[in-house]
Amino acid sequence: MEKELTTALTYVAVAYGITWAIIFIYLVFIGRKARKVEKEVKSLKEILENKS
């Protein structure tokens, strides 16, 4: 009984973990991309200012 409960709870825990981990990782991926773009925009602005 107890062993079965542990197995069942493991399944549930793994499924929940994977679900939110996938969403979280994707959000981190977007965040990193956003930072990269921000950096690029900043450097572009600097270049443009130096030119003018």
Next chain:
Amino acid sequence: MSKRDEVISWITLGLALLAVYLSLIYTPFINEPKLIPRVAQKIFYFHVPGAWVGFLAFFVVFVCSIAFLKTSDRRYDSIAQVSAEIGIIFSTITLVTGPIWGKAAWGAWWDWGEPRLVTFLVLWLLYIGYLILNRSVAEDFRRARYAAVFGIVAFVDVPIVFLSVRWYRTVHPSQPILERGGLSPEMKLAFFLSLFVFTVLFYLILKTRLSLFNMEDEVKEIKEKMEE
């Protein structure tokens, strides 16, 4: 992100935590003699909303693909691309949690006779193809047109795939545990809350990713102009 979206984000985060709590604690066990399937049924509260958002996202791809071919408006192409990416993320959730549930409920990780499972795998492969196609065409306008054509063909194909994998095993598979007796009011609350959270999440991610996508595009354009 606008002020309004920020407020929505925080509310969604709260609701997401509430949905996790409700699905774990609040919902009663379903009428099922064996212990493992009875507990593992809780996977359902994220498995099905993931599938729903996946379909929704691919439907958005379909609609935007048609709109793009009609109008040649670049905005539709951006929405389609971003939506396909998010659809892949959410259908991956469904595709990974499905076998875990299957192992608990039927004792097998995978069942080629379960049409929803197999259709979802084909659906997933179709849109992986869509993303790869999007990344392998250098010329921008051409890429957008190819992707739109493929986005339409892929979406039209899905119901036919579903029918064919449903028929291809002559022995019909056992119905998943959920359909035995339906949902109690508590389960419905947890389920629809979870569905709502996932849908709002889709909207938020779509909007954020889209603005980022457009920014990347602009940076690329400016860079190209500077090089000239």
Next chain:
Amino acid sequence: MRSFYQIIALLIKDFTAELRTKELFTSMIVFVLLTLVTFNFAFSGSRLSLEVTVGAIWVAFLFAANLGLSRSFVREVDKNCLEGLLLCPAERYVIYFGKAAGNLIFILTVELLTLPILPLFFSNNSLLKDPIKLFGVFILGSAGISFIGTLFSAMTANLKARELLLPLLAFPVLTPVLIASVKLTLYLANPSPIYEPGRWLQLLIVYDIIFSVLAYITFEFVVEE
């Protein structure tokens, strides 16, 4: 009617080109044989059930078709003939249907030429029980493959990773065609109602209609410059 003659003209052009070199026919037929031989070794030479045999045959056909389809537009692009083709005073869909019909005939020819050898390979005579109906199944199945394949072939012909991308895009879309064709072939070899031929026949016909119409509508966006 004009479009019809134009499609025929396109067909004749493709066949003349092919008959000069015969590279496509030869390699497709050899490829089918090679796939079947490989299957036989992979299954350790055991006597195969009808299901496995029919499945292996259709997989071989699908791969060979993929080979032919991937060349279909590449030949035009490589020799810069596509522009010429597009400059012809013909509608875009004429080019599509001309190419699709050409591919269909290529695939069918390969299938028909390998068909007599199949029973030898698999020591299974029931395959050829009803050759006329079997030919019908071949037509419907190969039509599905060539309608989708021609559309995607036109898309991928311009790309760097074209040989790679075509099966990646086409195979998932073709899942229903493969399942239905296998079921119908099985039914013809072993007429038992468990294969439910009626619904598969319907599915295959509906599939062919839907995707030929869809390709008819979308093809102009694929070749537009």
